[in-house]
Amino acid sequence: MTAGVLERARSGDADAFRELTTPYYRELHLHCYRMLGSVVDADDLMQEILLAAWNGLPGFAGRASVRTWLYRIATNRCLNAIRATKRRPRIEPVPPFEPPEPSRRGDVTWLQPYPDAWLDELSASPEVRAVRREDVELAFVVALQRLPPRQTATLVLVDVLGYAVAEVADLLETTPTAVKGALQRARAAVGKRGTPSDSGRGLGDPGEREVARRFAEAFVADDIEAVKRLLTDGAWLAMPPAPHEYHGPEAIAAFLRASADGRRTMALRLEPTRSNRQPAYTCSFVDHQDSWYAGQLVLTIQGDRITGITRFLEPTLEKVLLAPTSSWTGRAPGGKTGRR
Incomplete structure (x- = not known):
């Protein structure tokens, strides 16, 4: 400039x-x-x-x-x-079947995925740190939503964006002491995260791709037992904007069986993508020659097992994720080009 x-x-x-x-x-x-x-x-x-x-x-x-x-x-x-x-929370979808009782009801129902294609746009900027997986993965974004707002801002500005404490104090119009206190509390709440050496961890990792592939094959085939074998004992399934969460392989399997029974003649098709630096799939329902968008599914994988499945159920999400977001039109308020 x-x-x-x-x-x-x-x-x-x-x-x-x-x-x-x-x-x-x-x-x-x-x-x-x-x-x-x-x-x-x-x-x-x-x-x-x-x-x-x-x-x-x-x-x-x-x-x-x-x-x-x-x-x-x-x-x-x-x-x-x-x-x-x-x-604002999204409208809670009504399933076309009777789901089993959830393990609990989630409190971050507005959560949405962030496409890796958008994250890749930042690699061309010399002012931006490489987008580390741990700085954008869904678990971190959810944890941020549960912090008091100023703790969220402080943690992101210091630990993610690299601003100094004094700079953040000026930016938030507060004192360095207050920033240090908010940062300490936020770090304690979010817990231990990765280090800069973890940048790119899992991106293109063949082991991760293989786990995701096996999951996709079992999922579209409604092979619930095969899905269960890929899950850790503490695995969970969340479905924003629905608050229902299922924890543990048995609870997840019960929901997947009910979902498969509810689809009847409709099949699922998964197309691989990536969101939040995690393996993901675009989901479509297929019925004879017709197909329609059914949301996105994002996997959290550790080692050779799946620890979390986030299935985003919003039918309008496809338009949101495909819409262009370079949205400054060059028009001033009131529709006139230029400032008066």
Whole structure:
């Protein structure tokens, strides 16, 4: 970015503003996703963030970088959204069969997957750390949702994005002592995570691919016993936006049997993909010559066993994940190009 671009953007040049902000769009979107746990909510909030930046740019003093200034706006907008309970649960789906009693009811029903294709876009940015698996996997995103909002922000800004404690204190308009306290409590709540040497762990790992392949074959064949053999004793099945969770191989198997019986003549088709740096499958129902989207399934694998299955049931998720998200249009509030 040149000083000329910044000055043109300050003067109301929408093209210059787009040039100024577009390089940071994906990383800011991922930041909102970590904070909110939902791609839909991250999409919505990015519109607010960019409009706030557009309106606030004339007052940008340049004491911090544009990137840090944008993270300040994004973080505070996320905190406001959480406080305003905009992190809305999705409509709970009604299954076409009678499911067994769940082991428990989950509390993060707004959770959605984040495609690896979007994460790969960040590799071209010299300002962004490599997206480590442990910084985006579903278990970490869920853990973040259960923290108090400012602890979430502090943990992400320091441990994931690499900001110094003093920088975060300035960004959150608090003291370094308060940041250190929030960070200590957040780390204790989330638990031990990986180290930088773990970057890329499991990506393309042949053992992981083999476990995922065996699961997919057994799953589409409704071979419940084969699925059970791949599960650890502590394995779980979650199905956002439904709150139902099943813990342990027997409980998971009971649900899968009921689901298979409920499909009757319909078969399942799985197409491999990746989300949250984890092996995943796009699910479709198949009935004679017709097929339709049935959500996405993400596996958590350790060694040669599956520890978690997250099956996202939203029928509209396909459009969300395929929709373009480079959403600054170059139009100022009110639909006019440029600032008045």
